């Protein structure tokens with residue numbers, strides 16, 4: 001190993017530490033198509049899941065079997081029947097689904113049992129659980145077409161799944177659900193994944209897509225809010241079929257209260273690990289928090305801003321800003337409002353010649369704190385800086401330096417400030433300089 005490779009390894013291993021802490025004890029539901037099972041990447045995918053499990057992530061794997069079902073139908077001289085995009089499952093098709101799901105389960109269980117010395121699975125000892133977790137009911141007759149053994153999820157037994165996860169097992173689910181009449185039904189794995197994620201109160205849905213890339217969000221962020229993702233589903237007619245299906249599942253999960261979803265191209269080597277353990281990721285992240293409650297301030301907000309800032313200025317936490325100054329700088333402010341009340345604000349002062357900007361006057365009204373509004377405002381400002389090609393964000397603060405450090409800022413020297421800003425500095429305040437590279 002050359003020194004550079006060693007350095008890279010140490011650097012990236014250390015850089016993944018915050019994600020290791022963040023993911024430990026969390027529940028992720030992974031949704032992947034049956035294409036995985038016949039792909040060259042299957043073994044390394046299983047290795048990556050074993051690693052996630054070893055790092056304390058609680059995993060539910062929902063695997064489809066569409067290509068395998070179609071292949072079995074073809075062997076019997078049958079062709080898949082669809083109506084309005086929904087499979088019509090007759091008795092013979094149901095046999096194909098049962099066979100395909102059964103074989104998929106056995107093959108995955110075999111792979112999860114690997115443990116050869118000197119392989120990534122050495123010492124892994126993984127236990128996999130599957131069972132009658134999903135109760136289904138027939139879809140029934142739609143537009144005059146009886147969908148027969150095509151079902152939809154009636155409920156999932158979240159307690160039973162939770163018990164398996166508590167026992168340190170990986171839970172495996174597929175395209176089958178069972179009815180109170182004792183029959184099996186063919187259900188969409190996307191629907192199963194959404195129901196399980198919602199029922200468990202999972203922390204993430206991770207959808208692995210076959211397409212080589214996923215919609216990129218906006219530019220380099222690879223991130224969409226729930227509203228943006230829902231809009232994309234409506235507006236983008238050219239999404240690959242499985243991307244559309246997974247994006248719809250992501251939106252449904254977030255609407256059901258799951259905080260985040262990711263879409264990751266399955267074929268990107270180590271894509272899952274890169275998405276979960278690096279800042280840049282490789283896929284698309286969809287978050288429930290959204291910037292939609294934030295907006296640029298208007299002159300009409302000055303009274304509300306004064307009411308928010310004044311008490312904090314009186315405590316010496318913020319610089320006092322007279323009404324005239326607020327009016328003059330109103331375009332610099334972003335506000336969060338609730339029922340017409342300004343509940344949070346922040347101002348951004350760009351210094352384009354030195355490729356940086358100052359975040360100032362960041363405040364959340366008492367009674368509205370602790371809901372992540374300040375984080376959202378900061379993320380929003382960081383995003384606009386990056387869009388404007390700025391490279392650094394700085395803040396001057398007397399009492400909130402730790403708040404900024406905990407959000408990736410480092411203490412910097414006065415000399416690191418743009419010269420224009422240094423000249424205006426009120427040195428009496430003895431503010432600390434906090435700087436973040438974007």
Ligand SMILES: CC(C)(COP(=O)(O)OP(=O)(O)OC[C@H]1O[C@@H](n2cnc3c(N)ncnc32)[C@H](O)[C@@H]1OP(=O)(O)O)[C@@H](O)C(=O)NCCC(=O)NCCS
Pocket residue numbers: 312317318360361362363364365368369370371372373374375395396397399400401402403404
């Ligand atoms: C800083 C501020 C904007 C954060 O608002 P918020 O994220 O909605 O909610 P909270 O106040 O609950 O703070 C979130 C977290 O930051 C911590 N925090 C708050 N103020 C802090 C400070 N001055 N230094 C370090 N940490 C701080 C809180 O303890 C909390 O962490 P915890 O949940 O782990 O205990 C808000 O506390 C505020 O308006 N403070 C007064 C104005 C100010 O100091 N602004 C920053 C200078 S520009």
